Amino acid sequence: MVKKGQSLSINTLIILIIGLVVLIIIILFFTGTFSKGVVGTNNVLNPAINQTNQSGQLINNL
Known part of the structure; x- marks a missing residue:
């Protein structure tokens, strides 16, 4: 059996x-x-905010 104090310390x-x-x-x-x-x-x-094309350049949808 596991003692109560040990189980509490393991859970913590x-x-x-x-x-x-x-x-x-x-x-x-x-x-x-x-x-x-x-x-x-x-x-x-x-x-909607961060869309990139395949080359990794940021596309701004404003």
């Missing part, structure tokens, strides 16, 4: 790890790492 550790991973993903996303690494991320999120 898991929550902290998940929180750190989510925080890192959010920071990388807002700094533009994913938009450079993953093709078409901006087009999926904001098709």
Whole structure:
């Protein structure tokens, strides 16, 4: 049997790890790492604002 104190510390550790991973993903996303690494991320999120042609040049739809 796992003691109550041990299970609480394990759950807290898991929550902290998940929180750190989510925080890192959010920071990388807002700094533009994913938009450079993953093709078409901006087009999926904001098709009206960020549209690029095949050569990667930005097309402004104003």
